[in-house]
Amino acid sequence: MIRTIAVTNSYEIVRDIDISQLVNGDYQWYWIDFHEPTNEEIEFLRTPLSFHPLAIEDCIHQLQRPKLDYYENYTFFVTQALNQQTITKEELDIFLGERYVITFHHNPSSEIDEVWRRLTLSTSIEKWDPSHVLYFVLDKMVDNYFPLVYQIEDMLNEIDENSKKRTMEELLEVLFDTRHHLLSLRHTITPMRDLIYRILNSQRVTYIRGRNEYFSDIHDHLLKLTEMIEANRELTTDIRDSYISINSHQTNHVMKVLTVITTIFMPLTFIAGLYGMNFHYMPELTWKYGYFATLLVMVLVGIGMSIWFNKKGWFK
Template sequence: MINTYYVNLNNEVKAVSSPYDITEDKKWIWVDLNEPSEDEAKVLEEYFKFHPLTIDDATVVQQRPKFKQYEDYQFIVFYALDLKTLESEEIDIFIGEDYIVTYHKERFEEIDTIVRKLLNQSIQFNEPKDILLNILDDIVDNYFPFIYDIEDKVFNFEDRHNVDISTKNLIDDTFDLRQELLLIKRTVQPMKDLVYRMREGKVLQLQEQQLLYLTHIYDHLMKQMEMVDASREMTSDIRDNYISLNSFKMNNIMKILTIYSVVFMPLTLIAGIYGMNFTNMPELSWHYAYYVVLVIMIVIALIMLTIFKKKKWF
């Protein structure tokens, strides 16, 4: 679908289907290509005459967030996050002096929001750069719910610490959480670098208020990256702590089993000696031999347990 919005010389915002349908002079134009067909996508080449490599980047190749400068326009790739899968969704933007073109293969709520603001004139959009900055701001702000949700999950691990839950389940959940954090970071980090280049490169020739707006967006991305890194660090600590705790419990079990094994070693030796049934074993004919051997075995066990206890081995 292709939608076109433009501002005429009387500062009236109007909507038409195609840029070819505009019959009056205009200040600037916004063409939104939402899941366009091949025929609709031809407007990039035939009407705007964009560079073929740029069109190929937008229509075929999935890009990372990027910013490219051409002779009379800039090509920018943004990424939003899918609410269900946390996968990145690409939106390609062409922006010139008096036009902006948005190209995306999925429906973006951020785009719909900007369109409503434009048509209702609830926010003053003086030029295409204002559209660009508002789209970027909405995309970045929509990262926050994902990051806050992940952060809440991380903090909930502290509550689970006091619940009888198996270490295996906890470790599995921790790795799942780290996977989600990695997916978010793969989107937020390149977006932060992109906005930094846009701000420092000064290629867009932003006005002072627009530059402040872009700095505000960059600050949000910085905060998001700090939250993601902090959550990743916390999950690493949780994972390491529970692995250490599990190792500690296992070592205690092995220590106790080893102590019992050592205690029974001399007892087993005595039982083995008197279990050989040789003919010439005088003790076998003693009346109290059985009781004496039992007492000796008990004394040996008690002595060894006392020694281990004094050494605080258990």
């Protein structure tokens, strides 16, 4: 689907104009949005818009890395939004010229819909231009990163507070899923941060002059997001290592108690085995109190070793 909006020289909004009329018409500037376009609609990028084949190829092949390409009369941006439900990357391509902005996306874009609505409802159209649309789209895109990062951060805090209530398998599964989501966020946010940095320091993107402070604000947000992601990744590692250490300590304590018990029974087993041998001329076999004396010795040995081990702290 293709939708268009144009601003006339008298700063009035006109919508749903044929692309050929937009290209050849006398407008202040215009915006064309390619929303889940068909193959026939994609051809408009070639004719009459006359974009470079490499830029069109980047639009067709999804999930390109966020980047910035310069062409003769326009600049091509590849950006990435994040799906709020699945935390997956969704590509959004933007062609920015002096008199136009073209957006292209294969998936529904809440960012584009929001900026489109703001433009149509705006009462000060004279303040808008293509770079203004670019800024609002990028700003909304970055703002939508924050809820995902905050959601993961809250989940990690909950895991950290209740880690003892989970089994080892449950905890590791949650932590590995969380690290996977954080890795996906980092692979999106870090290139976007580099893209905004290039925009701010480029001498060829002349369309945003006078708006550097706005794009600098977006860059600051991306820096904050990057730091939050790295901090959360370190937190997942700390939680995992702490839980493994606690689990290993508990296992070692159990093994120590079992070892002490086994050690106590070793001399008792020796005595019982010794007097279990079937020899006729063994001492104490015919003694009247031999059985009771042997039991008493075994009890005293067990009690004595238990007291000794307890004084050494081996039961703690």
